Amino acid sequence: MGIDVVVEGLTKAFGRQTIWQDVTLTLPAGEISVMLGPSGTGKTVFLKAIVGLLRPDRGRVLVDGVDMANSREKDIYEARKLFGLLFQDGALFGSMSLFDNIAFPLREHTRKKESEIRRIVMERMEVVGLAGAERKLPGEISGGMRKRAGLARALVLDPQIILCDEPDSGLDPVRTSYLSQLLIDINTQLDATMLIVTHNIDIATTVPDNMGMLFCRELVAFGPREVLLTSEEPVVEQFLNGRRAGPIGMSEEKDRATIAEEASHGLVVGPPTRRTLAPQLKPTPGLPARRAVQRRRARVRELLDELPPAARAAVEADLRDTAEAYTANGADTLVRTRPLHTYEGGGPA
Amino acid sequence: MSAPSEPAAGKAVGARPPLRVLNPLRETGRLFALGWTVVRLTFRRPFQVREFVEQFWFIASVTILPAMLVTIPFGAVIALQVGSLIQQFGAQSFTGGASVLVLVQQASPLIVSLLISGVAGSAICADLGARTIREELEAMEVMGVSPVQRLVVPRVLAVMSVGLLLNGLVSVVGTLGGYFFAVIVQHGTPGAYLASFSALAQLSDLLIGELKAVLFGFIAGVVAAHRGLNPKGGPKGVGDAVNQSVVFTFLILFFVNMVLTALYLQLVPAKGL
Numbered sequence: 261m262g263i264d265v266v267v268e269g270l271t272k273a274f275g276r277q278t279i280w281q282d283v284t285l286t287l288p289a290g291e292i293s294v295m296l297g298p299s300g301t302g303k304t305v306f307l308k309a310i311v312g313l314l315r316p317d318r319g320r321v322l323v324d325g326v327d328m329a330n331s332r333e334k335d336i337y338e339a340r341k342l343f344g345l346l347f348q349d350g351a352l353f354g355s356m357s358l359f360d361n362i363a364f365p366l367r368e369h370t371r372k373k374e375s376e377i378r379r380i381v382m383e384r385m386e387v388v389g390l391a392g393a394e395r396k397l398p399g400e401i402s403g404g405m406r407k408r409a410g411l412a413r414a415l416v417l418d419p420q421i422i423l424c425d426e427p428d429s430g431l432d433p434v435r436t437s438y439l440s441q442l443l444i445d446i447n448t449q450l451d452a453t454m455l456i457v458t459h460n461i462d463i464a465t466t467v468p469d470n471m472g473m474l475f476c477r478e479l480v481a482f483g484p485r486e487v488l489l490t491s492e493e494p495v496v497e498q499f500l501n502g503r504r505a506g507p508i509g510m511s512e513e514k515d516r517a518t519i520a521e522e523a524s525h526g527l528v529v530g531p532p533t534r535r536t537l538a539p540q541l542k543p544t545p546g547l548p549a550r551r552a553v554q555r556r557r558a559r560v561r562e563l564l565d566e567l568p569p570a571a572r573a574a575v576e577a578d579l580r581d582t583a584e585a586y587t588a589n590g591a592d593t594l595v596r597t598r599p600l601h602t603y604e605g606g607g608p609a
Numbered sequence: 610m611s612a613p614s615e616p617a618a619g620k621a622v623g624a625r626p627p628l629r630v631l632n633p634l635r636e637t638g639r640l641f642a643l644g645w646t647v648v649r650l651t652f653r654r655p656f657q658v659r660e661f662v663e664q665f666w667f668i669a670s671v672t673i674l675p676a677m678l679v680t681i682p683f684g685a686v687i688a689l690q691v692g693s694l695i696q697q698f699g700a701q702s703f704t705g706g707a708s709v710l711v712l713v714q715q716a717s718p719l720i721v722s723l724l725i726s727g728v729a730g731s732a733i734c735a736d737l738g739a740r741t742i743r744e745e746l747e748a749m750e751v752m753g754v755s756p757v758q759r760l761v762v763p764r765v766l767a768v769m770s771v772g773l774l775l776n777g778l779v780s781v782v783g784t785l786g787g788y789f790f791a792v793i794v795q796h797g798t799p800g801a802y803l804a805s806f807s808a809l810a811q812l813s814d815l816l817i818g819e820l821k822a823v824l825f826g827f828i829a830g831v832v833a834a835h836r837g838l839n840p841k842g843g844p845k846g847v848g849d850a851v852n853q854s855v856v857f858t859f860l861i862l863f864f865v866n867m868v869l870t871a872l873y874l875q876l877v878p879a880k881g882l
């Protein structure tokens with residue numbers, strides 16, 4: 261099962277530029293969370309701080325009892341074996357073929373035989389739709405392919421915590437839909453805690469259990485998906501609807517002059533657009549139910565009283581739906597899942 | 610894509626910003642820390658044999674030919690200069706010994722350091738720098754693999770071994786070249802050349818040369834790796850880092866060479882006639 265990632269009072273500055281401060285949140289074990297935020301708000305920096313690649317100035321990140329921000333190098337290295345991180349640019353090893361890239365973690369951390377490694381790597385390449393490209397060097401493939409190879413490499417050790425930096429960037433809309441499904445299926449099979457940074461509204465609305473948003477050096481919101489999707493907070497609302505009217509401008513925060521000028525063009529913030537809450541994706545038929553769903557229901561039920569009315573209504577509707585679905589399905593399908601290589605509808609053929 | 614303008618500087622966070630004046634000190638500290646880490650991780654299993662062999666082969670292949678090409682004219686110049694100088698004292702018979710002494714003790718570490726910092730160091734620095742800006746090293750760290758152990762240690766050991774090899778090579782080629790110029794070009798007597806050679810040269814001359822070469826290899830490897838691991842900014846930063854690495858290594862190696870030579874001359878008595 262996945263592991264909680266507890267972030268407490270995290271603050272990071274580069275020189276005099278504060279990237280974000282006092283970020284406090286918990287990625288609940290085994291659930292999928294999405295982090296939104298305009299370009300340049302430090303989402304990538306946040307992911308890197310979680311795995312301990314960047315030392316924050318204050319605060320801590322607790323993973324399985326290890327503080328990824330302040331512990332000894334040795335403990336951090338040990339704890340990193342729990343992680344799979346997909347870098348924004350893929351970060352493949354330029355001198356190795358795709359096959360060797362994806363095989364790298366297996367060769368470093370397991371004593372598997374070469375034939376076994378070959379089988380696993382080929383399977384994963386199939387899943388991300390890269391079968392046949394295993395001899396290519398990273399310099400010889402497209403950006404989207406690099407991204408998918410990076411994902412395959414991040415997942416090859418079946419990590420318990422998966423961090424994805426814009427998994428969709430560079431992918432076409434069809435691949436992006438497959439990717440959404442793939443992320444859900446991976447979560448179902450590994451029950452891993454996942455944090456996805458994305459600008460893609462489709463992924464943001466259909467994949468996660470929880471959502472958060474970084475804006476203006478702050479974590480403006482983090483909570484169950486219903487909270488952000490029904491939020492009337494101007495920043496969140498503007499971002500999810502991708503409008504120009506609102507507090508977010510081209511350079512992160514609009515100044516008053518810009519707002520005035522835009523208003524003279526008739527660009528003013530109207531009443532919040534009502535969004536219909538898109539249902540969350542289900543695992544591919546044939547896979548068992550996601551274990552996170554049960555846990556999340558219990559968790560969200562506890563929170564119910566603190567939620568704003570709209571979110572609360574959405575959660576209650578969801579609780580009713582899933583309750584029905586579960587009694588229909590029989591809740592004891594929640595047994596040990598098959599290993600990852602039994603993906604069915606995973607990758608594009 | 611990043612926002613066209615940086616978000617305004619926020620409130621200062623916690624501690625005051627580090628003093629800029631202390632930057633060189635801080636860098637030196639980091640350099641030493643890296644050196645120590647390299648030493649420590651050299652003994653951590655598993656040793657990256659393949660990477661070591663590949664790097665050794667690569668560095669050797671790019672340094673051997675230039676080393677010989679530099680040595681032969683160098684040996685010639687020394688032989689000619691020393692020869693003509695010594696002739697004025699009427700001590701031609703010592704040409705061989707003198708030129709070999711200069712060559713083995715001084716020229717050879719010099720040539721080795723030149724090649725190691727210029728050729729091996731720049732290659733290592735550029736390679737690591739490119740990997741750093743492509744986030745390859747961070748990816749490695751996230752996968753729980755230490756880039757220092759995996760990439761830097763084999764490279765430093767490879768430079769040290771190549772240094773050792775080069776120093777031997779330069780000594781031999783230089784001696785042969787000196788012989789050629791002293792005996793064949795300047796019509797010295799082979800017997801006198803050899804006699805003065807064994808009269809003046811001693812084994813410890815060669816040993817100190819080898820010791821220097823190994824030490825130079827270590828320093829050049831660590832400095833190149835340090836610059837390569839911390840390039841400032843993008844591809845331009847890597848270029849600058851390579852540049853700095855070569856210049857720094859050069860300065861450091863010349864300084865170390867001077868210190869070691871002074872120590873050696875003090876500690877090991879020169880062979881009497």
Ligand SMILES: Nc1ncnc2c1ncn2[C@@H]1O[C@H](COP(=O)(O)OP(=O)(O)OP(=O)(O)O)[C@@H](O)[C@H]1O
Nearest residue numbers: 274279298299300301302303304305306610611616
């Ligand atoms: N190593 C660094 N040194 C100095 N500043 C940095 C560094 N890395 C990031 N920054 C700054 O931190 C801010 C946030 O960068 P980050 O890459 O996290 O943005 P992001 O939210 O991931 O944006 P995007 O959605 O475009 O990927 C930027 O203003 C950037 O200039």
Ligand SMILES: [Mg+2]
Nearest residue numbers: 303304348425
């Ligand atoms: Mg980013």
